[in-house]
Amino acid sequence: MSLIVRRPDRTALPDAGPSPIRYLAVxxxxxxxxxxxxxxxxxxxxxxRSAFCAEDDSACRAPAVAAVSCRVLSHADVVPDDAVVFxxxxxxxxxLTLSRTVDKNAVVHWFxxxxxxxxxxxxxxxxxxxxxxxxxxxxxxAQHEPVRLGLQEADPTGLLARIADTVDxxxxxxxxxxxxxxxxxxAGSALDLGAQxxxxxxxxxxxxxVSGVAEVRVTRQxxxxxxxxxxxxxxxxxxxGLGSGAGKTVAGVTFDDLGRPRQLVVETAGRLRGWLGxxxxxxxxxxxxxxxxxxxxxxxxxxxxxxxxEPEPFTGRAVIRIDLMRTEVADAAADALxxxxxxxxxxxxxxxxxxxxxLAEDPVQELYELLDSGSPGGSFTVSAYRTSPGDATxxxxxxxxxxxxxxxxxxxxxYYAPGQGLVRWQTCAS
Amino acid sequence: xxxxxxxxxxxxxxxxxxxxxxxxxxxxxxDGRKQLLPLSGLKHYTAGFGSLSFQLPEDVDYEPLSTSADxxxxxxxxxxxxxxxxxxxxxxxxxxxDYRGAFPAAxxxxxxxxxxxxxxxxLNEPIDPVPGTMSxxxxxxxxxxxxxxxxxAPGALFVRQFLTEESTLISLNVAGPVSxxxxxxxxxxxxxxxxx
Numbered sequence: 288m289s290l291i292v293r294r295p296d297r298t299a300l301p302d303a304g305p306s307p308i309r310y311l312a313v314x315x316x317x318x319x320x321x322x323x324x325x326x327x328x329x330x331x332x333x334x335x336r337s338a339f340c341a342e343d344d345s346a347c348r349a350p351a352v353a354a355v356s357c358r359v360l361s362h363a364d365v366v367p368d369d370a371v372v373f374x375x376x377x378x379x380x381x382x383l384t385l386s387r388t389v390d391k392n393a394v395v396h397w398f399x400x401x402x403x404x405x406x407x408x409x410x411x412x413x414x415x416x417x418x419x420x421x422x423x424x425x426x427x428x429a430q431h432e433p434v435r436l437g438l439q440e441a442d443p444t445g446l447l448a449r450i451a452d453t454v455d456x457x458x459x460x461x462x463x464x465x466x467x468x469x470x471x472x473x474a475g476s477a478l479d480l481g482a483q484x485x486x487x488x489x490x491x492x493x494x495x496x497v498s499g500v501a502e503v504r505v506t507r508q509x510x511x512x513x514x515x516x517x518x519x520x521x522x523x524x525x526x527x528g529l530g531s532g533a534g535k536t537v538a539g540v541t542f543d544d545l546g547r548p549r550q551l552v553v554e555t556a557g558r559l560r561g562w563l564g565x566x567x568x569x570x571x572x573x574x575x576x577x578x579x580x581x582x583x584x585x586x587x588x589x590x591x592x593x594x595x596x597e598p599e600p601f602t603g604r605a606v607i608r609i610d611l612m613r614t615e616v617a618d619a620a621a622d623a624l625x626x627x628x629x630x631x632x633x634x635x636x637x638x639x640x641x642x643x644x645x646l647a648e649d650p651v652q653e654l655y656e657l658l659d660s661g662s663p664g665g666s667f668t669v670s671a672y673r674t675s676p677g678d679a680t681x682x683x684x685x686x687x688x689x690x691x692x693x694x695x696x697x698x699x700x701x702y703y704a705p706g707q708g709l710v711r712w713q714t715c716a717s
Numbered sequence: 718x719x720x721x722x723x724x725x726x727x728x729x730x731x732x733x734x735x736x737x738x739x740x741x742x743x744x745x746x747x748d749g750r751k752q753l754l755p756l757s758g759l760k761h762y763t764a765g766f767g768s769l770s771f772q773l774p775e776d777v778d779y780e781p782l783s784t785s786a787d788x789x790x791x792x793x794x795x796x797x798x799x800x801x802x803x804x805x806x807x808x809x810x811x812x813x814x815d816y817r818g819a820f821p822a823a824x825x826x827x828x829x830x831x832x833x834x835x836x837x838x839x840l841n842e843p844i845d846p847v848p849g850t851m852s853x854x855x856x857x858x859x860x861x862x863x864x865x866x867x868x869x870a871p872g873a874l875f876v877r878q879f880l881t882e883e884s885t886l887i888s889l890n891v892a893g894p895v896s897x898x899x900x901x902x903x904x905x906x907x908x909x910x911x912x913x
Contacts, residue, residue: 484890487892
């Protein structure tokens with residue numbers, strides 16, 4: 288007996304469509320599915336949009352950072368402000384960092400840095416947005432991108448992707464930002480031997496102060512430039528006196544498209560040392576005091592804190608910015624880098640590094656004294672961070688000038704801005 | 718009969734789904750960018766777990782200057798030979814194990830910065846990997862040796878880098894005054910970096 292049962296009576300004719308009953312059944316089923324998915328499930332707390340969120344997506348939760356509702360600085364309209372709002376590792380979407388900057392014209396800029404961009408060999412992207420809401424919309428779109436791209440790959444017809452576009456409501460990040468403000472390339476602490484070799488042709492080889500090239504940033508918009516960030520060795524980092532051993536110190540030089548160095552940044556993130564000198568009316572060497580960089584003969588200065596008063600470390604970021612078009616601070620910075628064995632500014636400063644050459648005893652201290660005296664072309668920023676009860680890292684504030692910090696949490700106090708003296712710093716409730 | 722046809726179909730499908738026999742990768746083509754020039758009296762130096770080596774000419778007085786290793790296990794060796802006017806020809810070779818950066822994208826981006834006004838980048842592009850490596854880059858630039866003095870004789874830098882299959886970054890950097898490119902064998906030394 289054959290097991291194959293032929294059912295010729297159920298075979299539709301080639302030119303026959305579905306019966307009205309089957310058509311009605313399919314239509315009713317589809318409408319029911321849409322009704323349950325789009326209306327009933329969201330009412331039960333399981334919306335379609337949440338399906339696009341990964342498990343750790345912070346944008347699908349309440350904002351991790353409480354909005355700062357008051358003016359942080361009494362002089363915010365003239366003092367540049369730089370702060371990281373939050374950073375979050377989102378797995379398949381990469382690591383996203385939202386930061387804001389207030390420029391000298393009191394214009395607020397919002398930046399989103401996206402590391403480990405899927406499908407990109409460059410490593411990361413930096414994009415500027417005019418508003419915080421636009422930046423957060425981009426972050427949400429980036430978080431949804433892996434699911435959207437997965438649907439595109441799974442369905443060659445594109446139907447699923449179109450449905451996802453409609454339901455999600457967010458364009459893909461590439462549609463929002465066709466050209467990022469800058470690219471980041473992870474250099475993986477590569478040895479910078481080419482710079483060492485160049486330095487050795489004319490004299491001593493400048494080396495020993497760099498662990499490796501950490502990152503290369505290529506800016507395309509506005510004025511094209513390339514910034515090379517190198518990670519300093521612990522010995523070179525100690526010379527700047529920014530951190531307390533934990534964390535990393537990097538130095539970055541931005542070169543324009545003609546190879547001219549335009550800006551130097553020395554940055555430390557982690558546990559920092561700092562305090563305010565007791566005589567706020569005379570901020571002499573306040574920057575050195577803040578950085579815990581002391582000269583031996585300054586112990587009698589009443590502006591200096593007592594030697595037995597060790598500052599409490601706090602979590603934050605300290606950034607020194609040098610305008611390399613300003614001769615005085617640029618030469619001092621180049622001398623400091625040369626002396627520390629950092630081959631970043633080979634064409635500036637005193638490159639005669641023979642043992643009998645006459646250089647400052649401590650070029651870093653000389654640089655700090657220039658900054659502390661308000662010499663044009665230099666700025667110093669300290670950003671202090673604290674952790675909220677929900678373990679979400681949030682920025683308290685960041686500003687230019689010698690920042691007054693007592694302990695781990697800043698309070699209402701004064702800070703020092705080069706050229707402006709002491710100004711009031713007001714802490715906002717978050 | 719049906720069983721026979723089924724067996725034949727299974728065999729055919731199995732044959733189609735198996736990966737094709739991979740032919741041996743051909744040797745990288747010499748596209749004219751990497752000429753292995755003859756050197757007289759060679760010293761042979763090995764880098765990168767014995768996978769790559771480069772050669773220094775014996776008729777140029779390259780003296781070993783230093784050998785160093787950092788905390789991450791990277792080893793750097795330096796040679797130097799005197800050049801006219803108190804200047805030097807410099808050879809720096811480094812091998813950095815367990816390299817995890819974006820190569821050669823990061824190397825090309827960093828070299829493209831130039832770093833010297835008046836400098837000129839003459840070559841900065843990927844090259845065919847030599848056997849035992851995954852990718853490579855060749856770089857060449859000229860730059861003012863004396864800072865800010867664009868009228869003086871420039872210097873020349875030749876760089877050859879490879880990322881080995883063991884994720885070791887091999888970097889050979891040769892620099893000297895332009896007038897000594899031939900006498901110090903600057904370009905020739907860089908071009909000798911290859912599989913041992």
